[in-house]
Amino acid sequence: MKIKNEIKLSFPSKSCNEGFARSAAAAFAALADPSVSDISDIKTAVSEAVTNCIVHAYRNKTGIIEMTARILENGRFYIKIKDSGCGISDVKAAMQPLFTTAPEEERAGLGFAVMESFMDKVTVRSRLGKGTTVIMEKQLHTKDGGNEQP
C-alpha cells in the first residue's frame, strides 16, 4: 500500500520514553485527522509495545528501540516497534491473555491483548537472542476518508 507519510524514531529503552513514544505516535497519527478514539487506541497499543521492549526485551540493560510509523493511503495507520533484545521463545503462548513472565512486577499479562483489541492487525516476529518486531495496523476513521493529501 502506498505510503503517504512516514516517521522513524529511535530511542534508548528508558521508562521515561514510554510516554514520549506513545505521544509521538499519537501526534503523527493526528496528522491524518482521525477520531479521538482512534488516537486513544493507538496511544494505548504503542504504550504496550514500547513498554514490552523496556520491561522484557532489554531486562536489566539498556538497548535501542526503533519505531516507524506510517500513514498509508485510504487512511490506514501502520506502526512498527522493534527491539534487539532477548526475543520470545513461544510467541503464540506469549500472546495469550494473562500470560506474563514477570508476575512479581505486577505485569498483568494483557499487553498483547490490548494491542490486538485496540488495533485491527497485530503481527509479531521474534527470534531468541535476536529481538522482536511488532507491527500493528489500524483503519483510521478520518473525516475525509483519508483520501485528501495532508
Add this chain to the structure above:
Amino acid sequence: MQAVIEAEEKALTVYLSGEIDHHSAVEIRSDIDLAIERYKPERLILDFGEVTFMDSSGIGLVMGRCKIMKLIDGTVEIANASTAIKKVMRLSGLEMIVKI
C-alpha cells in the same frame, strides 16, 4: 502522575491524576501501599477522575492493590474512570473483582 491520599473513618480514597503507565506505576504503587499500611482501611477507593491515560500497567496496579486489600479483608472500588480507561479495564475482567 500524582496521588493525593485522603483517609476518613474506614475508607481510604486515592485521587490519581495524569498518566498511568509502567514508568509512573512504581511510585504510585508505593504511595498507596504506605497509606494502606498506615490506615488499614476497610475500603480502598481509587479515583481515576483526573487520569488522562492508562495502559495495562494500570490493571497490574489495581490487581496488586486488590491482593493487598484482601489480606486485610478490605475491598477495592474504582471511581470516575473515563470511557477510554474503562475500555482497558473491561479487557481485564477487572469488573468481576472490583466495583467500577
